[in-house]
Amino acid sequence: MKRIPMTLLVVAGMATASCAADAPLQAVDHVDLPRYMGTWYVIGNIPNFAERGKVATADEYRLKPDGTIDNLYHYRKGFDKPEKIWHGKAWLPDPKDTARWKVQLLWPFRSDYTILALDPDYRVTMVGLPSRKLLWIMSKDRTLDDASYQRLLEQARAQGFPVEQMRKVPQRPEDAGKPGFQ
Template structure:
């Protein structure tokens, strides 16, 4: 664990704008994500104020059937809406800190306070190389080891390419 100072989040997240589908462009994966392709996170507000966190993916191959894990998230810091807790498996809960967010909500960077897990996500299945490098720099500036990030194939032709899982 790299640790360091508390993980700084963005100043404010408009939850309504944040909801919807995000393609997982790259991550420092946890056990449930390793080797997955076509990963997407889908967030939906619930009537009880919590957030459905739906992770859709294919296990290891674009020929594999689409699978889904469903979790629940809730906002911890209601002043910013940028710090959440997420639970996919009881009783495990983990911190979800929105540390980078495009003003047009086209990309986001999420980190775990341990700095051992991170996600770059976007509304489209690809981001430009320049954008990707800038987001890696953002992670480095927040104390993450950006060399640990692996790109998630969103298209079959990306499988096996340099930098992809």
């Protein structure tokens, strides 16, 4: 008899996760774009082909007078290597929805960018794609305490992201090679 409740619990959990993955992403209510601008260090991400193996990565956003956003991606291929920068752009498909952007970092690739979490002080953010294949946790500082990181992972899990694929990005030489880091 104990197998039936456990089986029902597993099936219900799978159904809930499936629904979360199919539902539209829940973005933050509003982003004050001038406050959001600046350099955001990538604390953790679901690695993709363009970011895999890079260290000291950061996104830098600059709001332009026409409302578009310069998106500069800073990275190194090793801490002993020079910094490189990719120049991209971002824009708001709906200027009233400041939490949903279009981003083009590498031509011709464009993607949706949804701000899923943002602390009141504009120091920590989490961004994901509607497909739930990519996710970033970023901070205005090169480090983020583990409790905050874990809370964001739980928020992402609740929205259907595969958080088990998340890896931390080495921001300091002493981070390289540690468990959980790329």
